[in-house]
């Protein structure tokens with residue numbers, strides 16, 4: 001069932017989205033060579049709590065962290081760890097969610113740590129751009145497949161792999177609601193978008209190959225080829241004025 005949000009609910013989701021986005025932005029600012037993913041997670045956790053929200057991911061399906069932190073060939077769902085260190089040249093995907101006043105916000109960004117390779121930079125640019133191409137399609141009357149196709153076609157044109165095992169999703173009172181928003185598909189297919197729907201669009205793009213596998217910890221998802229992977233995400237409302245990104249940071 002797809003929950004359509006009223007204007008007053010959207011207003012609450014703007015708050016959740018803003019805190020989630022600020023936490024992500026803050027996490028990116030904190031990133032530095034030599035830091036453990038546990039340390040980074042703690043900073044993000046404290047930031048969300050200080051701003052009156054709860055970290056959406058903490059305890060979600062049993063997840064042991066406030067942010068998913070996924071380095072290099074880890075695509076998503078990295079559990080923060082005291083034994084895992086961030087280093088110069090890495091790309092680090094951070095996924096944060098904030099829950100406040102009954103609603104969630106969800107967003108992700110893959111940050112470069114210091115100087116990264118040209119190939120890595122290109123992967124980040126293309127994946128981020130594909131997110132915005134997907135967002136452009138998030139208008140009433142379109143279908144989910146229009147978003148999926150926009151993301152996939154653009155990323156494939158660079159020879160990149162598109163992760164199929166995990167998808168974007170509706171967001172609202174639950175972190176994960178209907179409909180699923182895959183990063184692959186055909187235009188004009190799937191659920192029709194209507195005003196008041198809120199969805200997380202989140203391309204997960206591999207430098208090579210679509211395939212992924214889950215680490216023995218049951219969480220971390222890695223590229224099968226060992227290639228780098230990037231993940232960018234926004235929570236987006238479908239409105240009469242077009243797509244509205246709810247996860248916009250307002251801190252510098």
Ligand code: MG
Pocket residue numbers: 106107168169200202233
């Ligand atoms: Mg999400």
